[in-house]
Amino acid sequence: MAQEIEEKVIEAKKASIILASVNTGTKNAALEAMAQALDDNRDQILAANQKDVETAEKLKRKGELSQALVDRLKVSDSKISGMIDGIRDVIELKDPVGETIAALELDQGLELFQVSSPIGLIGVIFESRPDVVPQVMSLCLKSGNATIFKGGSEALNSNRVIFDLLKEAAESVKGMPAGAFQLMETREEVNDILSMDAYIDLLIPRGSNAFVKYMQDNTKIPVLGHADGIxxxxxxxxxxxxxxxxxxxxxxxxxxxxxxxxxxxxxxxxxxxxxxxxxxxxxxxxxxxxxxxxxxxxxxxxxxxxxxxxxxxxxxxxxxxxxxxxxxxxxxxxxxxxxxxxxxxxxxxxxxxxxxxxxxxxxxxxxxxxxxxxxxxxxxxxxxxxxKGAEVGISTNKIHARGPVGMEGLLIYKYVLVGDGERVADYAGPEARKFTHRKINRKASDVLDTTLE
Amino acid sequence: MAQEIEEKVIEAKKASIILASVNTGTKNAALEAMAQALDDNRDQILAANQKDVETAEKLKRKGELSQALVDRLKVSDSKISGMIDGIRDVIELKDPVGETIAALELDQGLELFQVSSPIGLIGVIFESRPDVVPQVMSLCLKSGNATIFKGGSEALNSNRVIFDLLKEAAESVKGMPAGAFQLMETREEVNDILSMDAYIDLLIPRGSNAFVKYMQDNTKIPVLGHADGIxxxxxxxxxxxxxxxxxxxxxxxxxxxxxxxxxxxxxxxxxxxxxxxxxxxxxxxxxxxxxxxxxxxxxxxxxxxxxxxxxxxxxxxxxxxxxxxxxxxxxxxxxxxxxxxxxxxxxxxxxxxxxxxxxxxxxxxxxxxxxxxxxxxxxxxxxxxxxKGAEVGISTNKIHARGPVGMEGLLIYKYVLVGDGERVADYAGPEARKFTHRKINRKASDVLDTTLE
Incomplete structure (x- = not known):
């Protein structure tokens, strides 16, 4: 595996830890900066896309690409507006990270919280649709997940310009980590990504059935999606x-x-x-x-x-x-x-x-x-x-997320146990203390939030 | 792959569809029959276990098994009572299937329900602890999941007797499908199970780190668990x-x-x-x-x-x-x-x-x-x-279930959309009807339950 690729993935994995704890205001500021960057650089995006479309037209004339693919590749001014609106829609979505899903008193003074958290590092592999980058990046950013993108080679120039604008805008906001978003560009890198189960927590494919099937068959990373739709x-x-x-x-x-x-x-x-x-x-x-x-x-x-x-x-x-x-x-x-x-x-x-x-x-x-x-x-x-507001994909998996999946599919949880020096030894043996296991109406943030100080 | 194995797995997969829809009363009756069967046949269980223990003692003397393993293998009368209590504890747990997780009106008369459902077919591979069978079978049954068991060869006789008693008891209850629970016995069958990603939806390993790691590295089926605990x-x-x-x-x-x-x-x-x-x-x-x-x-x-x-x-x-x-x-x-x-x-x-x-x-x-x-x-x-009452395992996965996992880890959901002839065409184009997307305080059972009639 190319060392450069692995370095990018490790950088993203490290950044994912920071991104997981970035507060809502900072994330929304980053999203607004991303929307603004697209709006301010429409000509640059259109010019890069024009190059891709010209190459694709040539391939089409040789019979190597379909008209449908060329159409999906094309970015217009109104498509850019659509991307911008999409990012701003995500600003409006509730921050799903840090929600207390359940709270339980195990004993007096010993409280267990189940708190929603980002999954970590997501890999998104897609075919030639440049609008996937802003859509997925905004959902991943809002849900606190770092992301590796790999787009189709036909959209190389478009993806690169859009990705660079978004990444630079997001990272320009104070409090945002560098390196949380990475773009891979060559076809070989797909297989590199598929082999990185040590770092990548979830793969989201956006493409044909054959493409999704290939991914499912060639990786140990969980793939969120579906191959057939019969x-x-x-x-x-x-x-x-x-x-x-x-x-x-x-x-x-x-x-x-x-x-x-x-x-x-x-x-x-x-x-x-x-x-x-x-x-x-x-x-x-x-x-x-x-x-x-x-x-x-x-x-x-x-x-x-x-x-x-x-x-x-x-x-x-x-x-x-x-x-x-x-x-x-x-x-x-x-x-x-x-x-x-x-x-x-x-x-x-x-x-x-x-x-x-x-x-x-x-x-x-x-x-x-x-x-x-x-x-x-x-x-x-x-x-x-x-x-759901925005769709991550439709899953036919039987675990994690099934059916149409929104931002909730990009989340998991962690348990936080807040105590005062408690030992398991006191809850074992003939003199064991009993757990109360009493549901409590408290949030982890009641115990852990420090934002007001 | 041995044809007989595949037939067993397919039989369980088919039974899983029926088991998913078995009502709570029937499931609890099956659990009580299972508890009773263990209570009525203590001598048979102890005799079978005695054979396993004798073989294990011989292997221990040859240095091929550890004392710890022999200890874990031993079933006593009080351990049987523990198994019985464990099954009865599961009877007390709330039936987690068919719960309405969310309900949304998409438009007047068009209602979407997200309803909890069993995952389907679970594979449980465990080392030599015969008490895993009643514990896991009762959790899987209550959550409506069919299950393939593969235990360690050291516990062959114990597992077989316990499994047969439980299976026969469960299937004796009217309304319970046949074939939902299957026992595999040979070591080769582990690899057969790991290759059956077309049928098995989730694997739960119970054993050493090396054992879990082997499973994670040799299957495309999601594995719920953890290898190391550092x-x-x-x-x-x-x-x-x-x-x-x-x-x-x-x-x-x-x-x-x-x-x-x-x-x-x-x-x-x-x-x-x-x-x-x-x-x-x-x-x-x-x-x-x-x-x-x-x-x-x-x-x-x-x-x-x-x-x-x-x-x-x-x-x-x-x-x-x-x-x-x-x-x-x-x-x-x-x-x-x-x-x-x-x-x-x-x-x-x-x-x-x-x-x-x-x-x-x-x-x-x-x-x-x-x-x-x-x-x-x-x-x-x-x-x-x-x-959690009963533990399925502790997961270090970043999707589906993380941390200590109870019966909730054996569940997924399906979406049920209840309409009256609605067409997407009416919600598209310039004259498109608007979705209301209004949260409603209804349950799928309000629309679908027929138990009172």
Whole structure:
């Protein structure tokens, strides 16, 4: 591993300890300085981005980059304004560090506090979207976490200018540590980062499924995120079909390129003949290709005007299309639908359309997914819509953070025990003192805060 | 991988979905049946354990097993009573599954609930202590998690009998799924378990540091626990020395073989000459070997009656003795102590002895450990003493769960969005409806509970 890389990471790790204890006012001043720096240097950002876009256009003409990627790379004046607004939104968020989560008297004069704290050093690896840097840096700074960034090579110039402006602005504020934020630039450095489990506490990937999967498979550092997003809507025999049409259409068509869009529609056999033809007509008009199991195919093949009715293969059930393609399967029962979802799905977001309250409960209990929707579109599974203000990512992990994750996913806690010379020996043996274990209405800051003095 | 093993794990994974939705009454009935089964079959347990102990005694005579290990292996009638009491204690714990953690109205009629849920399938790998099985199985059952157990080969007969009794009892209760608990018996199966990241959501190791480290290094499954426990007490220049003597003595001597015992004592240079001789005398009387840095050595070498004053080497600062051995270092400032702790420690538990409230706060903020003790013994860092009722383990992880972990470490959550046909399309574009994002005082069970009908 390049020594320079390791030095950068160690510098960030050391700075993370200081950053963890920086007070709210200082952090907000740093954020405001960052916003101001972007606002004051729009031309510099646009010029650097222009270089990246020109290179990308050339690669596109050679067929090495897609138009979508070039589009995501482009920074406009209004995108810069968006970055600035995003940073100022984070200033408004409550400082999540140092909150007393629980307080317990162990014995008279011996008080235990569980206090929220930053995780430490976060690694963020992203593909070519320069707006990730201000967004993630502001969330990490506010939550007291140092951060290593590694962006896509296509956005090299844009990332460098934006990162340097933000870092310089943040560090210019008195009380902010130097070196808490670091930018890595070469592709080899990704593997260096993945190997640094001794220093990096959490990785957040922002990119394609393959990219996330690669990270998950090549590091011992916990990865917060999801690879696939294979989401289902199950239309139950007790569904209100009006709701079913709306929710299914929205789940598939409103924005098909994203992880929370529906990939497979499951329909109870008792309503299939009524529901499917009308639903298929709406999908057909929106240009959705439908890949059907035997039974749904036999229902839809008789409808002349449908343009794209194909037969599904086994592979379709585990494919995330991210496109106007939908697999359709008819099931005999809700249990079969749940079994299908738990087997082929990605534990991301799945919906049921039913008016039956027993089924609402059973579906919720038995579908092993981060978000379960009852009579609502899968597309609602998103940090902004869930009211988190800013989204760190959507996690299909079963520990730490699951589903859409906001700033709370960047926090852990530490226990602080405040005593007066207490010994465990006094609580052991035949004459042992008893613990009181009494919940107390105190905060760690009542004992530890010194800001007023 | 042996097919039989994979089948067992898949069976447990499937059962985990059912177990997640089993109601509290059924779970408590299963726990009571488990307690009763142990009580009814004491002779069978003792006979099986006798076989294991006999084999272990033979190995001990050959020098292949330690007496400590043989002792830990032994099950007595009173140990069985302890297991039974432990299970009944878990019956008394509140069912942590299905709790509404947060509730938010996204819009009128569109309500989002964050609901606690089991993690899924837990793998527990432990060395030769048969009482781990009832303890962990009861915690996992109450929290709705399926579990794969792998015990040490020395306890093969004991584990098998206890496991079979518990499993049969639990599954005899109506509503409990079959196959949620599985026992693996051969050493090769450990590596099989470590490779099953597709099914197993969390690993809990119970054993030596080397054992935990091996697991952490050889699996992609998150491991909840800690390898080393290198804990420090820092005696500040503003310490009340009476408290310092008591806390330091307790931290080292009360039970030196455990992870939360002190390994290194750091002393501010301004109090070292006063504090160290008296402290060393107490340690010396208790048989503690002291490994001193240059400065502390020069203070203590002049005291004739001290029996074991040695010079520390660099290696001592990162060694967990788990024995009556202590390394001692004199520091120029609290900052140097913190730097030492963050560099050589294991982020487990560290203490400061000081009367200075600014230092209390700074030490708490800047020491990157799961538990920070102010004027209290490191030995308090323990699930029972922290009032958790039952301890899953002590974690030095920076995500999910940190410090002493109780049943809460076996839980995650899912989001449940309850709507009435809502589409994201209505919340997008120029005519977009606005989200209300209003906190509501409702529970998921208000919407989904059907138990009264």
């Amino acid at each position: 989401c289902h809507v199950y239309v139950d025999e007790d569904a209100d079909l009006t709701k079913a049409y709306d929710v299914c259409f929205d789940s598939k068509v409103q924005y098909p390129a994203v992880c929370n869009a529906m990939e497979t529609l499951l329909v109870h056999e008792k309503v299939a003949e009524k529901f499917l033809p009308t639903m298929a007509k709406r999908f057909d008009e929106a240009g959705v290709e439908m890949r059907c199991d035997e039974q749904s195919y036999s229902i839809l093949e008789m409808i002349d005007f449908l343009k794209s009715i194909l037969r599904a293969t086994e592979e379709d059930w585990s494919t995330e299309y991210n496109d106007l393609i939908l697999s359709i399967k008819i099931v005999e029962s809700m249990e079969e639908a749940i079994e299908h979802i738990n087997t082929y799905g990605s534990h991301h977001t799945d919906a049921i359309i039913t008016e039956n309250k027993f089924k609402k409960k059973d579906f919720t209990d038995l579908v092993d997914s981060s978000s379960v929707m009852i009579n609502a579109s899968t597309r609602f599974a998103d940090g902004f819509r869930y009211g | 804990c420090h007490v820092y005696v500040d220049e503003d310490a009340d020395l009476t408290k310092a003597y008591d806390v330091c003595f307790d931290s080292k001597v009360q039970y030196p073989a455990v992870c939360n015992a002190m390994e290194t004592l750091l002393v501010h240079e301004k109090v070292a000459e006063k504090f160290l001789p008296t402290m060393a005398k107490r340690f010396d009387e208790a048989g503690v070997e002291m490994r001193c840095d240059e400065q502390s050595y020069s203070i203590l070498e002049m005291i004739d009656f001290l029996k074991s004053i040695l010079r520390a080497t660099e290696e001592d600062w990162s060694t967990e003795y788990n024995d009556l051995i202590l390394s001692i270092k004199i520091v120029e400032s609290m900052e140097e102590a913190i730097e030492h702790i963050n560099t050589y420690g294991s982020h487990h538990t560290d203490a400061i002895i000081t009367e200075n409230k600014f230092k209390k706060k700074d030490f708490t903020d800047l020491v990157d450990s799961s538990s920070v003790m102010i004027n209290a013994s490191t030995r308090f860092a323990d699930g029972f003493r922290y009032g």
